[in-house]
Amino acid sequence: MKTTLTIIGLSLMPAWALAQMTPEGLWRNIDDSTGQAKAEIRIVSSPQGVLTGKIERSLITSSEPNCTACTDDRKDKPKVGMEIIRGAKKSGDGNLWESGKILDPENGKEYTLRMTPLEEGRKLQVRGYIGPFYRTQIWQRVQ
Template sequence: MSKRTVAFVLSMASTMAMAQMTPEGLWRNIDDKTGEAKAEIRIAAAASGALHGRIEKALTQSGEPNCTACTDDRKDKPKVGMEIIRGAKKSAADAVWEGGKILDPENGKEYTLKMTPLDGGKQLQIRGYIGPFYRTQIWQRVQ
């Protein structure tokens, strides 16, 4: 292999590793209470650069397919296809995305959001805050 080929392969590998250290992609959310996988959420960047996430697939049956507990524009809308993450932006200090909101479509509550990639981007720590109280889930990247 030539030096140029080796350099190219190494640069591509480091680029792919860095791409994994972002919340962008498809994630399987794991319920913090039951440990069960509940849904697959696709997180993507909008034109503004902020991240947004939609429920792409339900993995468990919900008693209610629509968000009857929601109080905003998502009220009575189907949970599958629903945007549950809005407006998260990368922190200047570290590999953390924050400043956005995350919705729990089961109870209609919206939390201030903080997302942190873990384990080389294979996992995503999702932390939702209301005041000093928070709830944390660890999501798994879907390959």
């Protein structure tokens, strides 16, 4: 009986590890210039597999709690609760999500998005592109 439970437990383990290799979940974004945690972002998937992400909690005090620099439907809306990731989809069979957009609510700029889970899903490489130029952040999963 004990052996059977061990085998069942081990057979379920790869599914758990695979589930962690997704951007879905709660992440702490780290400022690429200061190294400080700025916010917690929750990324969720729609039934069609499209990812969105909202700022769930701010970890820094901002002099401007609203996105005054935004130019779309998010203009002058509160940053906390704001959807900053839209339309990301899994690309092929690998651990890459792209084709979406990510907003930097500090400057109102929207970037083409690419996300790649790292270190068995404990970290997430988030890269935003404008043309050939890009900016990369490594986010940490909140347990």
